[in-house]
Amino acid sequence: MAEKETIDSPFWDFHDKPHPPGKAKIMAALRTLLGEKEFVSITISDIARNAGVTEALIYKYFKDKRDLLHQVLAEYLNFYITGTENEVRAIKGPLNQLRKLIWSHINMYDSNRVFARILLLEVRNFADYFLSDAYQMVKRYTDFLLAVIEEGMKDGSIRRDIPATVIRQLILGGIEHACLPSTIFSRSIDPVKTSDNLCAIVLEGITPRFQPAKG
Amino acid sequence: MAEKETIDSPFWDFHDKPHPPGKAKIMAALRTLLGEKEFVSITISDIARNAGVTEALIYKYFKDKRDLLHQVLAEYLNFYITGTENEVRAIKGPLNQLRKLIWSHINMYDSNRVFARILLLEVRNFADYFLSDAYQMVKRYTDFLLAVIEEGMKDGSIRRDIPATVIRQLILGGIEHACLPSTIFSRSIDPVKTSDNLCAIVLEGITPRFQPAKG
Amino acid sequence: MAEKETIDSPFWDFHDKPHPPGKAKIMAALRTLLGEKEFVSITISDIARNAGVTEALIYKYFKDKRDLLHQVLAEYLNFYITGTENEVRAIKGPLNQLRKLIWSHINMYDSNRVFARILLLEVRNFADYFLSDAYQMVKRYTDFLLAVIEEGMKDGSIRRDIPATVIRQLILGGIEHACLPSTIFSRSIDPVKTSDNLCAIVLEGITPRFQPAKG
Amino acid sequence: MAEKETIDSPFWDFHDKPHPPGKAKIMAALRTLLGEKEFVSITISDIARNAGVTEALIYKYFKDKRDLLHQVLAEYLNFYITGTENEVRAIKGPLNQLRKLIWSHINMYDSNRVFARILLLEVRNFADYFLSDAYQMVKRYTDFLLAVIEEGMKDGSIRRDIPATVIRQLILGGIEHACLPSTIFSRSIDPVKTSDNLCAIVLEGITPRFQPAKG
DNA sequence: AATGAATGAGAATTCATTCAT
DNA sequence: GATGAATGAATTCTCATTCAT
Numbered sequence: 041m042a043e044k045e046t047i048d049s050p051f052w053d054f055h056d057k058p059h060p061p062g063k064a065k066i067m068a069a070l071r072t073l074l075g076e077k078e079f080v081s082i083t084i085s086d087i088a089r090n091a092g093v094t095e096a097l098i099y100k101y102f103k104d105k106r107d108l109l110h111q112v113l114a115e116y117l118n119f120y121i122t123g124t125e126n127e128v129r130a131i132k133g134p135l136n137q138l139r140k141l142i143w144s145h146i147n148m149y150d151s152n153r154v155f156a157r158i159l160l161l162e163v164r165n166f167a168d169y170f171l172s173d174a175y176q177m178v179k180r181y182t183d184f185l186l187a188v189i190e191e192g193m194k195d196g197s198i199r200r201d202i203p204a205t206v207i208r209q210l211i212l213g214g215i216e217h218a219c220l221p222s223t224i225f226s227r228s229i230d231p232v233k234t235s236d237n238l239c240a241i242v243l244e245g246i247t248p249r250f251q252p253a254k255g
Numbered sequence: 256m257a258e259k260e261t262i263d264s265p266f267w268d269f270h271d272k273p274h275p276p277g278k279a280k281i282m283a284a285l286r287t288l289l290g291e292k293e294f295v296s297i298t299i300s301d302i303a304r305n306a307g308v309t310e311a312l313i314y315k316y317f318k319d320k321r322d323l324l325h326q327v328l329a330e331y332l333n334f335y336i337t338g339t340e341n342e343v344r345a346i347k348g349p350l351n352q353l354r355k356l357i358w359s360h361i362n363m364y365d366s367n368r369v370f371a372r373i374l375l376l377e378v379r380n381f382a383d384y385f386l387s388d389a390y391q392m393v394k395r396y397t398d399f400l401l402a403v404i405e406e407g408m409k410d411g412s413i414r415r416d417i418p419a420t421v422i423r424q425l426i427l428g429g430i431e432h433a434c435l436p437s438t439i440f441s442r443s444i445d446p447v448k449t450s451d452n453l454c455a456i457v458l459e460g461i462t463p464r465f466q467p468a469k470g
Numbered sequence: 471m472a473e474k475e476t477i478d479s480p481f482w483d484f485h486d487k488p489h490p491p492g493k494a495k496i497m498a499a500l501r502t503l504l505g506e507k508e509f510v511s512i513t514i515s516d517i518a519r520n521a522g523v524t525e526a527l528i529y530k531y532f533k534d535k536r537d538l539l540h541q542v543l544a545e546y547l548n549f550y551i552t553g554t555e556n557e558v559r560a561i562k563g564p565l566n567q568l569r570k571l572i573w574s575h576i577n578m579y580d581s582n583r584v585f586a587r588i589l590l591l592e593v594r595n596f597a598d599y600f601l602s603d604a605y606q607m608v609k610r611y612t613d614f615l616l617a618v619i620e621e622g623m624k625d626g627s628i629r630r631d632i633p634a635t636v637i638r639q640l641i642l643g644g645i646e647h648a649c650l651p652s653t654i655f656s657r658s659i660d661p662v663k664t665s666d667n668l669c670a671i672v673l674e675g676i677t678p679r680f681q682p683a684k685g
Numbered sequence: 686m687a688e689k690e691t692i693d694s695p696f697w698d699f700h701d702k703p704h705p706p707g708k709a710k711i712m713a714a715l716r717t718l719l720g721e722k723e724f725v726s727i728t729i730s731d732i733a734r735n736a737g738v739t740e741a742l743i744y745k746y747f748k749d750k751r752d753l754l755h756q757v758l759a760e761y762l763n764f765y766i767t768g769t770e771n772e773v774r775a776i777k778g779p780l781n782q783l784r785k786l787i788w789s790h791i792n793m794y795d796s797n798r799v800f801a802r803i804l805l806l807e808v809r810n811f812a813d814y815f816l817s818d819a820y821q822m823v824k825r826y827t828d829f830l831l832a833v834i835e836e837g838m839k840d841g842s843i844r845r846d847i848p849a850t851v852i853r854q855l856i857l858g859g860i861e862h863a864c865l866p867s868t869i870f871s872r873s874i875d876p877v878k879t880s881d882n883l884c885a886i887v888l889e890g891i892t893p894r895f896q897p898a899k900g
Numbered sequence: 901a902a903t904g905a906a907t908g909a910g911a912a913t914t915c916a917t918t919c920a921t
Numbered sequence: 922g923a924t925g926a927a928t929g930a931a932t933t934c935t936c937a938t939t940c941a942t
Contacts, residue, residue: 083936095936100902105937299913308927510726534916651861707905742907
């Protein structure tokens with residue numbers, strides 16, 4: 041998962057126009073605090089103190105507390121999704137690509153609890169999330185996943201009698217199902233084992249097979 | 256799961272001395288509100304308004320907001336556990352009893368989302384829960400489960416080389432794993448299918464079997 | 471200080487018509503609690519709990535919290551003043567009577583911190599005190615003190631060129647001055663030494679003396 | 686006692702960086718209210734109303750009600766102590782300095798009842814006082830007093846056979862004893878007479894004297 | 901680009917008190 | 922003579938947010 045980049049430069053530098061220092065400090069502060077407690081119990085005052093800026097500055101850059109969360113999320117998602125897309129494209133064969141995607145996704149949840157919790161828990165109940173850039177990034181990601189599946193249908197490696205969107209739902213649901221409890225109770229996930237298990241079931245189910253001759 | 260009783264009389268009437276009207280209204284109000292939003296975002300003022308009482312009355316009957324939650328929980332658990340114990344005792348054979356228990360448990364989570372969410376999510380992070388009556392009820396329940404397992408060991412229907420507490424943990428963990436995601440995202444659970452799956456794995460694993468002759 | 475009575479029967483039984491049990495328990499509870507904390511931080515609920523009665527009963531017998539305080543005070547003052555008057559009357563000579571009075575007063579403050587604090591601190595800032603029975607008792611006491619002084623003026627043992635009320639004020643002020651710091655900081659008072667010191671100054675000042683022949 | 690400064694500029698302007706207007710108004714409001722009633726019965730809402738600010742602003746500048754009290758106190762003490770130190774240093778001879786110190790102290794209690802009451806009564810029962818800046822100022826003051834005494838020992842004007850700290854305790858205890866009742870009952874103190882009396886006893890006791898030849 | 905000052909709305913909790921029975 | 926149920930007004934404190942500079 042893009043080890044190169046994380047060593048040279050963290051994902052929050054990955055921008056055309058880098059953030060002004062204050063904005064960057066604020067986002068970093070929220071990231072830090074999310075590692076310590078839930079979003080609801082993080083206060084603007086916490087964030088400001090942690091960032092070494094005044095509370096007012098937060099409202100210069102962000103509409104409100106949730107907007108800050110969404111921007112932090114979008115930034116991370118942009119980093120993760122862009123990286124993953126590139127890596128996946130470098131692989132041959134839709135099934136192998138799916139494997140890679142599933143592993144990457146689970147591995148991301150495991151190695152980045154903060155974002156796992158935000159994505160799986162904090163963000164979904166609020167309407168404004170679905171209007172945010174972060175949600176746009178997620179859509180870009182699921183569109184990419186869909187494209188991989190459709191590619192597999194086109195080249196015959198994935199059965200065509202189940203709608204691609206259903207298959208996508210199955211995969212995303214499976215990942216979620218596998219990672220949610222660990223995320224909630226802060227247990228670690230074994231990404232290899234978990235993705236292997238999931239692939240065993242899912243890939244088995246979606247690949248076409250010889251019709252066994254009846255009778 | 257004691258359908259009969261829920262028709263004639265709801266579980267919150269199940270008491271020798273019924274609650275004073277105000278207390279009952281408060282508990283009912285919390286139950287209602289928990290169906291609408293998370294515990295953290297329910298305010299005392301919400302509860303009071305919903306119950307049609309003053310905020311002060313809540314503090315007459317409950318130490319604080321969490322104590323109210325625990326009492327609501329304890330009341331429900333008392334109802335559920337007592338009912339389940341009776342039904343399970345009426346069944347012959349520890350394995351059948353386990354089956355019944357597992358199904359009841361999952362079915363309770365499915366048909367009572369509010370309590371499922373409280374038990375699986377809201378309550379665990381706070382120390383005072385473990386001092387509450389509600390937790391005592393849970394302990395009574397898990398003791399009962401343990402007793403069923405031990406009974407099975409005694410009569411030979413459950414293997415004796417795994418500690419009973421480990422088996423219990425396996426069952427409870429399996430139930431949790433199966434129900435948590437549905438609970439969080441308010442999806443419905445298919446209790447029969449879910450418990451069948453779980454039983455298939457668990458019961459298979461804990462019943463003794465003929466040693467296949469080697470070679 | 472009336473040891474006999476305190477052994478046979480405590481002062482709160484000293485009434486023509488004894489209190490109904492609930493009332494007695496309430497007053498006893500306040501007395502107890504005053505030994506533990508300030509009046510302001512004693513709640514009606516504290517008192518009720520301590521007395522083993524309901525809060526409502528307190529309002530059956532007392533207009534409000536301060537009225538309860540005043541009644542407790544009045545009861546004690548009645549006991550103390552009646553006892554002291556009798557003892558003082560049994561003594562011959564106004565100067566000896568004054569001595570006795572001063573000692574008794576100081577000794578009461580020392581051996582009964584609760585009442586010392588109430589009288590010296592809690593009660594004075596509130597207008598309703600001066601309308602209470604307790605204040606009437608205090609007036610009876612200071613009247614008695616005045617009478618002793620006037621008796622001394624009549625029989626020539628006390629000088630007549632200072633108004634009796636001024637002398638009384640001197641005595642009461644002296645007692646207060648001597649006892650207040652100990653009361654506030656919960657130090658013990660040595661009644662004998664303290665009253666001896668006070669008498670040395672006061673009695674010296676108020677007794678008539680030979681006019682030294684001038685020049 | 687630095688009369689000059691109190692005319693030109695009140696002590697609460699004595700700072701390098703003056704307080705923000707809101708903070709100053711809050712502190713002034715508490716000072717005012719302390720002249721009217723006890724600290725315990727002054728509410729945050731009282732203070733805010735009196736200062737013409739919102740209650741929330743109080744918590745911007747002060748941790749809580751007691752912290753506000755301590756800061757008000759510290760500010761006054763800083764003013765008083767600094768002024769007194771300077772005046773005392775301008776005097777020659779430790780005994781004269783002690784005289785000045787004692788008079789200043791008593792005079793301060795007399796002319797500034799509000800602070801006298803806080804220092805003598807309100808503040809002592811609470812642990813956090815002893816962690817406050819105000820207490821640090823008091824310590825600075827008593828250290829200064831000790832230094833004067835030790836200076837006197839060095840130059841032979843104060844006897845060396847009593848520990849300096851004991852002498853200090855004697856002086857401070859004497860002042861307290863002399864001022865407490867007047868403070869509580871809002872009577873005025875005569876600083877000259879009171880300090881003369883105190884000095885008569887104390888200075889007499891601590892100066893070395895010719896040993897009278899025995900026999 | 902950033903700050904300092906201030907706010908309004910509302911959170912949990914406390915407490916003296918009332919009243920019908 | 923005593924209780925059980927309930928209240929209203931206050932209290933301390935929190936927090937997201939705004940705005941002039």
